[in-house]
Amino acid sequence: MIATEVISLLKTEVKGIEITSIFSHSNEEKAELLAKMNHIGRIYTDYAQLLKEDKADFVYIALVNNAHYEFTRMALEAGRNVIVEKPFTLTVAEAEELQQWHEKESSTSLKLSLHSIHLTSAWSKIALRR
Numbered sequence: 001m002i003a004t005e006v007i008s009l010l011k012t013e014v015k016g017i018e019i020t021s022i023f024s025h026s027n028e029e030k031a032e033l034l035a036k037m038n039h040i041g042r043i044y045t046d047y048a049q050l051l052k053e054d055k056a057d058f059v060y061i062a063l064v065n066n067a068h069y070e071f072t073r074m075a076l077e078a079g080r081n082v083i084v085e086k087p088f089t090l091t092v093a094e095a096e097e098l099q100q101w102h103e104k105e106s107s108t109s110l111k112l113s114l115h116s117i118h119l120t121s122a123w124s125k126i127a128l129r130r
């Protein structure tokens with residue numbers, strides 16, 4: 001599970017990161033176990049509610065590939081910086097649409113890397129370990 005690896009890496013390798021919540025669209029029991037193992041306080045089953053209530057600087061999207069576009073778009077519209085697993089989207093058209101929307105409407109970071117220098121370093125480690 002990629003999300004488990006990323007959580008572990010962020011907790012051990014990146015200073016100043018707090019993982020504030022987890023969203024699960026299909027397996028709340030698995031999310032509860034992951035949250036308990038990593039001392040994460042909140043679990044959401046409604047993504048819109050997470051985006052409304054949790055004021056995290058960024059969201060990390062590790063859902064099934066066909067959900068990447070929709071959840072990335074929702075996060076950008078909510079003003080979040082986004083980290084999304086590959087593939088970014090399933091089609092070039094979806095990627096171009098997100099990029100165009102982002103250029104017009106958003107002040108957030110839309111990159112396939114992380115938000116700060118420290119996080120970019122951590123993200124590089126993830127990419128290199130595969």
